[in-house]
Amino acid sequence: MTRTLDIKSLRLRLPDTARPVLDGVDLHIAAGETVALVGESGSGKTLTSRTVLRLLPKGAETEGEVDVAGENVLAMTPQQLHALRTGRVAMIFQDPRAAINPLRRVGDFLTEGVRLTGTLSEQDATRRAGELLEAVGLSGAVLRHYPGQMSGGMLQRVMIAAALMGDPVLLLADEPTTALDVTSQAEVVALIGELKERFGTGLLFVTHDLGLAAAISDRVYVMYAGRIVETGPAEALFADPRHPYTRALLDASPRLIEPGRRLAAIDGQPPDLRQELTGCPFAPRCRFATGLCTTQAPQPQAAPGAPGHLAACHHSDRLAEGAADA
Amino acid sequence: MSFARFAARRLLEMAATLLGASFVIFGAMYLAPGDPASFLLSGRSASPAALAAINQQYHLDDPFFVRYFRWLGQLLHGDFGRSIEYRTDVSKLLADRLPSTLLLVAMALVLVVAAGLALGWIGAVRGGAVDSTILVTTTVAVGTPSFVAAILLQGLFAVRLGWFPTSGTGQGFGDMVWHLTLPAIALALYLIGMLARVTRAAMLEQLGGEHVAVARSRGVPERQVIWRHVLRNALGTVLTTGGLIVSTLIICTVLVESAFSIGGIGQLLELATTTKDFPTVQAISLLIVGLFMTVNLIVDLLFPLVDPTVTLGARRSTA
Numbered sequence: 001m002t003r004t005l006d007i008k009s010l011r012l013r014l015p016d017t018a019r020p021v022l023d024g025v026d027l028h029i030a031a032g033e034t035v036a037l038v039g040e041s042g043s044g045k046t047l048t049s050r051t052v053l054r055l056l057p058k059g060a061e062t063e064g065e066v067d068v069a070g071e072n073v074l075a076m077t078p079q080q081l082h083a084l085r086t087g088r089v090a091m092i093f094q095d096p097r098a099a100i101n102p103l104r105r106v107g108d109f110l111t112e113g114v115r116l117t118g119t120l121s122e123q124d125a126t127r128r129a130g131e132l133l134e135a136v137g138l139s140g141a142v143l144r145h146y147p148g149q150m151s152g153g154m155l156q157r158v159m160i161a162a163a164l165m166g167d168p169v170l171l172l173a174d175e176p177t178t179a180l181d182v183t184s185q186a187e188v189v190a191l192i193g194e195l196k197e198r199f200g201t202g203l204l205f206v207t208h209d210l211g212l213a214a215a216i217s218d219r220v221y222v223m224y225a226g227r228i229v230e231t232g233p234a235e236a237l238f239a240d241p242r243h244p245y246t247r248a249l250l251d252a253s254p255r256l257i258e259p260g261r262r263l264a265a266i267d268g269q270p271p272d273l274r275q276e277l278t279g280c281p282f283a284p285r286c287r288f289a290t291g292l293c294t295t296q297a298p299q300p301q302a303a304p305g306a307p308g309h310l311a312a313c314h315h316s317d318r319l320a321e322g323a324a325d326a
Numbered sequence: 327m328s329f330a331r332f333a334a335r336r337l338l339e340m341a342a343t344l345l346g347a348s349f350v351i352f353g354a355m356y357l358a359p360g361d362p363a364s365f366l367l368s369g370r371s372a373s374p375a376a377l378a379a380i381n382q383q384y385h386l387d388d389p390f391f392v393r394y395f396r397w398l399g400q401l402l403h404g405d406f407g408r409s410i411e412y413r414t415d416v417s418k419l420l421a422d423r424l425p426s427t428l429l430l431v432a433m434a435l436v437l438v439v440a441a442g443l444a445l446g447w448i449g450a451v452r453g454g455a456v457d458s459t460i461l462v463t464t465t466v467a468v469g470t471p472s473f474v475a476a477i478l479l480q481g482l483f484a485v486r487l488g489w490f491p492t493s494g495t496g497q498g499f500g501d502m503v504w505h506l507t508l509p510a511i512a513l514a515l516y517l518i519g520m521l522a523r524v525t526r527a528a529m530l531e532q533l534g535g536e537h538v539a540v541a542r543s544r545g546v547p548e549r550q551v552i553w554r555h556v557l558r559n560a561l562g563t564v565l566t567t568g569g570l571i572v573s574t575l576i577i578c579t580v581l582v583e584s585a586f587s588i589g590g591i592g593q594l595l596e597l598a599t600t601t602k603d604f605p606t607v608q609a610i611s612l613l614i615v616g617l618f619m620t621v622n623l624i625v626d627l628l629f630p631l632v633d634p635t636v637t638l639g640a641r642r643s644t645a
């Protein structure tokens with residue numbers, strides 16, 4: 001079966017930078033699967049998800065492939081790209097208040113994609129918008145509201161309804177809860193999970209919160225400095241991290257199970273884009289780093305007996321021992 | 327705010343402003359150097375009796391406040407007094423000259439809006455060399471005073487090529503448009519540059535906005551993205567600038583009408599000022615204040631249409 005999303009060796013270069021901002025990203029999503037993409041700020045999560053819709057910054061150059069249902073997005077004609085954006089792939093953005101034009105009514109926002117492209121008639125579009133608003137727990141009356149009259153949580157629900165308008169096979173959610181208060185966050189996460197099941201779409205959930213990622217996804221990708229450093233099933237990654245960066249992220253994230261434990265911040269800064277990288281990008285911040293790490297870039301290697309659990313680290317095995325000691 | 331309350335508040339505000347303006351204008355004339363009576367006599371030495379007669383006709387001997395309130399009372403009855411220079415009613419002078427000035431301002435405004443919006447739009451959307459060319463051109467336009475533009479246009483298109491008349495107002499609508507074309511261009515040039523820059527900046531700001539990326543990500547055709555999300559959202563800034571533009575147009579007619587010898591309000595104001603024709607100067611000054619307030623009112627009325635999130639009267643006036 002073809003994968004809903006298959007990113008192969010994606011390399012993305014921005015103007016005036018010394019190294020690719022995305023460097024050999026491999027990531028795939030099976031039909032109906034939920035995949036989380038995790039990493040700290042600036043690691044390239046947003047660029048990765050935007051590349052799926054070919055929403056690239058000016059002057060960006062790409063290599064590799066981004067296949068959606070078997071078709072390479074990076075090689076699409078404008079017409080094909082247009083069809084992709086109106087139908088198969090939809091994106092939920094981080095800040096709904098910035099993402100929705102404040103001068104147009106919510107109804108206009110919901111229906112404009114399908115209406116302007118002639119996918120649905122005006123009446124059908126409005127009917128569908130009403131149904132989806134109900135599905136996200138809002139009344140049809142908000143169709144006539146302006147965004148300024150609604151709360152952030154309500155607007156993010158509108159955003160989710162809008163994403164479902166074109167019957168997508170893949171939802172891209174880029175930190176959909178970061179701009180919301182805690183209660184709305186939980187509601188929105190639950191809603192996305194529920195709707196994804198109901199409509200049978202694949203989901204790429206971008207977040208910097210490893211706990212949240214593990215809670216909602218089947219598999220997790222951990223990104224550092226534009227590279228996927230570890231990927232695997234959510235539980236395996238949690239129980240047995242094989243990359244020091246994943247390990248450090250886990251140690252740095254609060255967990256309710258062990259409330260008394262001190263959080264360990266990750267020392268140092270992620271590498272600057274104006275700086276060339278040799279070897280492992282995490283080496284300067286890694287307590288396992290050796291001479292090998294600074295000269296040779298590690299390739300992804302499967303964990304013993306777990307072909308789906310890959311880590312790009314020269315010292316994965318030492319890490320496992322270290323964890324056992326601790 | 328309800329429309330009735332808005333209207334009532336604005337009418338009161340406008341009345342108060344006009345009253346204040348009338349006092350300032352009258353006071354300025356009173357304090358201005360030079361004596362209308364001696365001007366009327368054109369430097370000839372007059373008998374004390376003749377001087378007294380003139381002073382009496384124009385009530386020049388009365389105290390300031392008596393003269394002010396008499397003038398105000400006449401204004402309220404639509405009587406702007408008699409022109410000293412032209413020896414006719416000022417209201418008739420204004421009525422004769424207003425049409426050419428209004429036509430000139432209207433023609434210039436059409437040029438400013440059409441060219442300013444188009445240039446700003448193209449610059450923002452196209453970028454690159456097209457944008458740089460527009461930036462350079464508008465910089466030159468903004469740096470050219472309208473009387474310099476008037477002289478250049480006159481020299482090239484009227485004198486050298488003979489396509490347009492060098493001066494005069496013309497008779498009848500078509501002839502007037504022909505006579506006023508070069509003056510309107512001279513008047514518009516600076517403001518085209520200004521509006522183009524404002525439009526370009528406002529559109530670029532919107533183009534970089536997240537909601538534009540979102541619209542694109544949803545397959546909204548680029549033309550519609552520009553129309554519905556970029557230009558639409560830039561209109562508020564454009565409208566606010568529009569108020570300023572019309573006010574500037576009105577002021578600059580003085581320079582351009584003089585340069586092209588157009589029998590309009592601007593030229594009349596210049597002549598009346600140099601000849602100390604104070605009833606005429608006062609009437610025109612008040613008329614200009616009234617026009618400014620009207621422009622501002624129109625902008626305020628239009629604003630909620632451009633930005634539905636703003637309620638009537640909530641915008642702070644800027645023009």
Ligand SMILES: Nc1ncnc2c1ncn2[C@@H]1O[C@H](COP(=O)(O)OP(=O)(O)OP(=O)(O)O)[C@@H](O)[C@H]1O
Pocket residue numbers: 014021039040041042043044045046047048057058208273
């Ligand atoms: N339009 C752009 N022009 C130039 N550089 C960009 C642009 N967008 C992103 N970048 C750079 O690319 C890098 C990755 O950015 P990206 O937005 O993908 O990070 P992220 O992982 O989503 O971070 P965050 O958690 O802060 O959202 C950053 O260093 C950023 O400065």
Ligand SMILES: [Mg+2]
Pocket residue numbers: 045046047174175
């Ligand atoms: Mg991001």
